[in-house]
Amino acid sequence: MTTERLPLAVGSEPWRRRSVARRRTGATLKHAGLIALSIVMIYPLIWLTVSSFKPNSEIFTDLSIFTSNLTLENYVKGWTSQGLPFQVFLLNSSILVVGAIVGNLISCSLAAYAFARLKFRLRNLYFVMMLGSVMLPIHVVLVPQFIIFKDLGWLGTFLPLIVPKFLATDAFFVFLMVQFIRALPQELFEAALIDGAGHIRSFLQITVPLMVPALATTAIFTFIWTWGDFFGPLIYLRTQPMFPVSIALKGFVDAQSQSNYGGMFAMSVISLIPLFIAFLFGQRWLVKGIATTGGK
Amino acid sequence: MSSLGELRKVALNARSHAGVKIKARFPDNKAGYAFLAPWLVGIGVFTIGPMLYSLYLAFTNYNLLQPPRWAGLANFTQMFQDERLWNSLRVTFTYVIIGVPLQLAVALALAIVLDRGMRGLSVYRSIFYLPSLLGGSVAVAILWTQIFGKDGIINALLSVFGIDGPGWVSDPNTALGTLIILHIWTFGSPMVIFLAGLRQIPDMYYEAAQMDGASKTRRFFSITFPLLTPIIFFNLVLQVIFAFQSFTQAYIVSGGTGGPSDSTMFFTLYLYQQAFTQLHMGYASAMAWLLLVIIAAFTAINFWLSKYWVHYDD
Numbered sequence A: 001m002t003t004e005r006l007p008l009a010v011g012s013e014p015w016r017r018r019s020v021a022r023r024r025t026g027a028t029l030k031h032a033g034l035i036a037l038s039i040v041m042i043y044p045l046i047w048l049t050v051s052s053f054k055p056n057s058e059i060f061t062d063l064s065i066f067t068s069n070l071t072l073e074n075y076v077k078g079w080t081s082q083g084l085p086f087q088v089f090l091l092n093s094s095i096l097v098v099g100a101i102v103g104n105l106i107s108c109s110l111a112a113y114a115f116a117r118l119k120f121r122l123r124n125l126y127f128v129m130m131l132g133s134v135m136l137p138i139h140v141v142l143v144p145q146f147i148i149f150k151d152l153g154w155l156g157t158f159l160p161l162i163v164p165k166f167l168a169t170d171a172f173f174v175f176l177m178v179q180f181i182r183a184l185p186q187e188l189f190e191a192a193l194i195d196g197a198g199h200i201r202s203f204l205q206i207t208v209p210l211m212v213p214a215l216a217t218t219a220i221f222t223f224i225w226t227w228g229d230f231f232g233p234l235i236y237l238r239t240q241p242m243f244p245v246s247i248a249l250k251g252f253v254d255a256q257s258q259s260n261y262g263g264m265f266a267m268s269v270i271s272l273i274p275l276f277i278a279f280l281f282g283q284r285w286l287v288k289g290i291a292t293t294g295g296k
Numbered sequence B: 001m002s003s004l005g006e007l008r009k010v011a012l013n014a015r016s017h018a019g020v021k022i023k024a025r026f027p028d029n030k031a032g033y034a035f036l037a038p039w040l041v042g043i044g045v046f047t048i049g050p051m052l053y054s055l056y057l058a059f060t061n062y063n064l065l066q067p068p069r070w071a072g073l074a075n076f077t078q079m080f081q082d083e084r085l086w087n088s089l090r091v092t093f094t095y096v097i098i099g100v101p102l103q104l105a106v107a108l109a110l111a112i113v114l115d116r117g118m119r120g121l122s123v124y125r126s127i128f129y130l131p132s133l134l135g136g137s138v139a140v141a142i143l144w145t146q147i148f149g150k151d152g153i154i155n156a157l158l159s160v161f162g163i164d165g166p167g168w169v170s171d172p173n174t175a176l177g178t179l180i181i182l183h184i185w186t187f188g189s190p191m192v193i194f195l196a197g198l199r200q201i202p203d204m205y206y207e208a209a210q211m212d213g214a215s216k217t218r219r220f221f222s223i224t225f226p227l228l229t230p231i232i233f234f235n236l237v238l239q240v241i242f243a244f245q246s247f248t249q250a251y252i253v254s255g256g257t258g259g260p261s262d263s264t265m266f267f268t269l270y271l272y273q274q275a276f277t278q279l280h281m282g283y284a285s286a287m288a289w290l291l292l293v294i295i296a297a298f299t300a301i302n303f304w305l306s307k308y309w310v311h312y313d314d
Helices: A020-052 A073-080 A086-118 A123-135 A138-153 A159-167 A171-181 A184-192 A199-210 A212-228 A231-235 A245-255 A258-294 B002-025 B030-058 B074-079 B083-114 B121-134 B140-145 B155-161 B173-184 B188-199 B203-211 B217-246 B250-251 B267-277 B281-311
Strands: none
Touching: A020 A258, A020 B083, A020 B140, A073 A086, A073 A258, A073 B250, A086 A123, A086 A159, A086 A171, A086 A199, A086 A212, A086 A245, A086 A258, A086 B030, A086 B188, A086 B217, A123 A171, A123 B030, A138 A159, A138 A231, A138 B030, A138 B267, A138 B281, A159 A231, A159 B030, A171 A212, A184 A199, A199 A212, A212 A245, A212 A258, A231 A245, A245 A258, A245 B002, A245 B140, A258 B121, A258 B140, A258 B188, B030 B281, B074 B281, B083 B121, B083 B173, B083 B188, B083 B267, B083 B281, B121 B140, B140 B173, B140 B188, B140 B250, B173 B250, B188 B217, B203 B217, B217 B281, B250 B267, B267 B281
């Protein structure tokens, strides 16, 4: 499917040839409405950010986002207020993210190549199973998986959160890549076969370079989901030195430390920065990715 | 001896014959299984196996310490009498049935407003999309408890109009509402899917309708909406499935309790408590299967209803 924008000369369509003045008023109103909505949508995030720089005593006494009284105190205090310094949690989250990305890229692309390019026994059955597993609520496998990891002695380590990624358990990405590979020009593969390339070369030298956009989408989504993941770490990680950022933030809620709203806000902002950066640089791939899997 | 040899020859022949046939139909059998190996291990070890085992556990009492004890239908009869479970179902259904359609309606409305070469489209799209990427995070859930707290922005805004608002998150009547609003706030990702869908509608349809003198409203209901229904349907199915599994936001907003007064006790949160704080692993497994059945039923109903409103071109 194409996500390319159709060439479109705005205003040249006959039905849009209304009085210019009326159209301008309409457009202005539309923009006014959209700008108002935009402000409502991001106001919470701006308020969070500004509040994180306010003295603790002012956060709830002065709710405006315009203030001159800014301080870094919340960041300094919040950084160490959870017992361990925050870089420990940032590092843990990073390890989980890197592990998940590498795992997903390798395992999902291998599976996708098989589904999209190869004919083998039971392929259709497997494909249906793969699609079904996208929609399967994890709760159905939760307890047995927990038992497996407990028996393996993996509780309290990152392994339960990383190893499954190397076995293509995030089927959503397999599906995304299958869609992508199927849309590639088939002549390329046929030409490679005629040249005597085996499937390993066809995969590594033709498919992988061509599917970089799908790989980028996978990497960015994996980044965002793993960084934000709360349920998995909540179940498998028990000790503070292993906590990722999401669980460390929970510490602020548990403590109910009424006095440390500033620190909680500051570390919340820190935890959102990587997501925001991924959004800024990856938006193109994200939009393409969800349009590819969702459009048809 | 010779007959045995003959038999062997025939057998071998037949086998190689079958082999040829299989090879023709499945030319990449070996390669296919090689490439699929990680996924096959994953689906077997982490999906199919655990599904079967949790189905078994659903009929047992199991607390991780002693081996599972067969309990027959005890877990299921207990579920029927479990007031808190019924409550968690009510909470979850309310969240899904109100939150999902509202979120999709907002997403669709905005996609239609933003469609067709509108100026500043990419800026608006980014602003509306951002919350859907951050919405699942712990930080945003924390932010939400503060915005809707007794001293939060919402009440500050209301006090301008002389209204003394409650602590929205700590009031059992409104706590779930704040989570539904949070869900609607993340309308960006279905909106992007709608935008992609709108681009697929050929301009010529609109041109033809225009020539026939169709009004703007008419064009929407006769062209845009029908052609978009498959994508609305797709979004609806997926969002319902995902909304049933919401967890993090309710956990953070209620501090893991599902409170106040179980008003944010999502089914998944109750399941988590049963499994990992009470160690009722058998009961939790039975609950998980109930969840699967409910989600499957909703999906089936969605598919069944789709023939009345989803328009398929071909």
